[in-house]
Amino acid sequence: MTSDQSELDRALWLSPRSAEPGAYDAELDSGWQIGGGVNGGLLLSLVGTALRARIAGGPHADPVAVSAYYLAASVPGPATLRTEVLRAGRGMTSLGCSLVQADGDGREVERIRALATYGDLGALPDVVRTTASPPDLPPVEECFATGDAPPTDFMAETGFLKRIDLRMDPSCVGWAVGKPSGRGLLQGWLRMADGREPDVLSLLLAADAFPPVAFDLGMLGWSPTLELTVHVRARPAPGWLRIKASTVNVAGGMLEEDCEVWDSAGRLVAQSRQLARLPR
Amino acid sequence: MTSDQSELDRALWLSPRSAEPGAYDAELDSGWQIGGGVNGGLLLSLVGTALRARIAGGPHADPVAVSAYYLAASVPGPATLRTEVLRAGRGMTSLGCSLVQADGDGREVERIRALATYGDLGALPDVVRTTASPPDLPPVEECFATGDAPPTDFMAETGFLKRIDLRMDPSCVGWAVGKPSGRGLLQGWLRMADGREPDVLSLLLAADAFPPVAFDLGMLGWSPTLELTVHVRARPAPGWLRIKASTVNVAGGMLEEDCEVWDSAGRLVAQSRQLARLPR
Numbered sequence: 001m002t003s004d005q006s007e008l009d010r011a012l013w014l015s016p017r018s019a020e021p022g023a024y025d026a027e028l029d030s031g032w033q034i035g036g037g038v039n040g041g042l043l044l045s046l047v048g049t050a051l052r053a054r055i056a057g058g059p060h061a062d063p064v065a066v067s068a069y070y071l072a073a074s075v076p077g078p079a080t081l082r083t084e085v086l087r088a089g090r091g092m093t094s095l096g097c098s099l100v101q102a103d104g105d106g107r108e109v110e111r112i113r114a115l116a117t118y119g120d121l122g123a124l125p126d127v128v129r130t131t132a133s134p135p136d137l138p139p140v141e142e143c144f145a146t147g148d149a150p151p152t153d154f155m156a157e158t159g160f161l162k163r164i165d166l167r168m169d170p171s172c173v174g175w176a177v178g179k180p181s182g183r184g185l186l187q188g189w190l191r192m193a194d195g196r197e198p199d200v201l202s203l204l205l206a207a208d209a210f211p212p213v214a215f216d217l218g219m220l221g222w223s224p225t226l227e228l229t230v231h232v233r234a235r236p237a238p239g240w241l242r243i244k245a246s247t248v249n250v251a252g253g254m255l256e257e258d259c260e261v262w263d264s265a266g267r268l269v270a271q272s273r274q275l276a277r278l279p280r
Numbered sequence: 281m282t283s284d285q286s287e288l289d290r291a292l293w294l295s296p297r298s299a300e301p302g303a304y305d306a307e308l309d310s311g312w313q314i315g316g317g318v319n320g321g322l323l324l325s326l327v328g329t330a331l332r333a334r335i336a337g338g339p340h341a342d343p344v345a346v347s348a349y350y351l352a353a354s355v356p357g358p359a360t361l362r363t364e365v366l367r368a369g370r371g372m373t374s375l376g377c378s379l380v381q382a383d384g385d386g387r388e389v390e391r392i393r394a395l396a397t398y399g400d401l402g403a404l405p406d407v408v409r410t411t412a413s414p415p416d417l418p419p420v421e422e423c424f425a426t427g428d429a430p431p432t433d434f435m436a437e438t439g440f441l442k443r444i445d446l447r448m449d450p451s452c453v454g455w456a457v458g459k460p461s462g463r464g465l466l467q468g469w470l471r472m473a474d475g476r477e478p479d480v481l482s483l484l485l486a487a488d489a490f491p492p493v494a495f496d497l498g499m500l501g502w503s504p505t506l507e508l509t510v511h512v513r514a515r516p517a518p519g520w521l522r523i524k525a526s527t528v529n530v531a532g533g534m535l536e537e538d539c540e541v542w543d544s545a546g547r548l549v550a551q552s553r554q555l556a557r558l559p560r
């Protein structure tokens with residue numbers, strides 16, 4: 001399969017507006033919904049794609065850091081992404097992005113505002129000193145496919161779970177049968193269901209592809225993301241990604257969620273943190 | 281001492297521009313410099329102060345999440361902060377901010393672009409489930425005051441270190457005598473040198489007040505921040521703060537730096553992560 005044919009690449013297809021430089025039209029497909037809106041990781045990949053398009057042909061094609069503030073839930077249908085170059089430096093380019101959708105009256109409503117820094121991950125020094133360890137997971141075939149989980153009330157829309165292939169560590173799925181571990185930890189394997197290989201843009205999706213880590217604390221229900229920052233630290237090798245999501249601080253009706261994304265070569269390719277609201 | 285007289289509150293003093301709503305003038309004092317520029321945490325507090333001023337009188341006075349992209353080093357002298365309300369919701373208000381300074385020719389150069397979400401930390405649910413533990417520190421008087429450290433080449437400007445009272449855990453200061461622990465960990469006590477008590481705005485400073493955690497890996501020199509996100513999770517109690525800074529992923533000429541800020545009541549009041557460049 002070429003990447004052009006993958007479900008993800010179709011979702012990331014953008015049409016530049018000829019009359020408005022730096023603006024791109026996109027179509028949010030209903031198949032990427034989860035909970036009450038379009039998955040926030042898919043939207044972050046879309047933001048990352050628009051920013052890459054904005055500086056295409058330049059030396060900085062890789063998202064190095066992307067921070068998105070989710071102002072309102074995005075819904076299936078047309079969306080417009082407006083991009084801005086904040087600073088074009090020698091080593092990095094910094095950008096901003098706004099994702100808007102029209103409401104019922106045709107007025108634009110901003111769904112996401114984002115900032116980012118792009119660079120060339122292939123040109124950076126090779127020295128790696130990672131003291132974190134990849135999650136210790138049973139083999140893929142011994143993990144639980146979330147696509148097989150029984151449908152639940154709090155996940156009305158689960159199209160997203162059909163487009164990813166997520167295999168959860170059996171030690172982290174007690175919440176599905178009313179026995180959460182209470183550790184605040186979810187880990188497992190991830191790839192795109194249609195076999196599309198990971199790249200720096202799909203890592204932005206991977207950082208928000210897991211069920212809410214609050215599930216492992218027995219808090220079932222959706223945790224809307226307020227803010228999500230992803231650091232992409234290396235281009236991923238082909239194959240399955242290993243992901244570890246955890247929280248250490250549930251307080252004030254919110255929790256932080258940290259995510260490590262490891263590639264098949266054993267490299268920590270992305271780190272993310274988000275602040276999310278607890279299920280009400 | 282009233283807070284109006286403190287060094288920090290003087291640094292955070294803003295003058296609204298009458299002709300430009302949402303814009304504020306500030307003066308960056310040379311006494312807040314460290315390394316090659318004005319301390320990034322002080323600048324984040326300044327951004328937080330401008331955003332609070334923008335929505336003063338409304339229900340959301342507390343920064344809950346603030347993300348800043350550092351585009352260029354800020355220098356002592358005048359600065360202007362322009363603020364924008366992105367979304368005023370019932371529970372939260374989201375904002376943007378740009379900090380600019382004039383260059384030698386009077387042209388505005390953007391130093392920082394930031395996004396933030398404000399709320400009312402006093403109105404949030406009381407439930408707290410923190411599984412992290414506060415750093416285990418020797419008593420303040422048994423820790424090393426960084427203000428006492430011998431001046432080093434790589435810290436040409438150390439005014440900042442005179443305004444904070446930072447006491448490092450002795451197990452984390454080997455780098456000062458050529459024996460870094462190699463764990464990627466710095467921890468210690470922090471308060472303002474003039475006794476100003478912590479609040480939600482000074483927590484933004486606290487999240488970037490430590491020496492670069494790369495020091496503990498033997499990489500001495502300045503680590504410029506590319507991106508810094510702080511989540512403020514509760515209003516801090518008066519007294520000393522305990523701070524733990526760590527990194528697990530040095531790669532590609534960059535490192536992430538995670539910071540936990542605990543108050544005197546034993547609460548995890550702020551969590552931050554930054555992406556920084558390694559010393560060259």
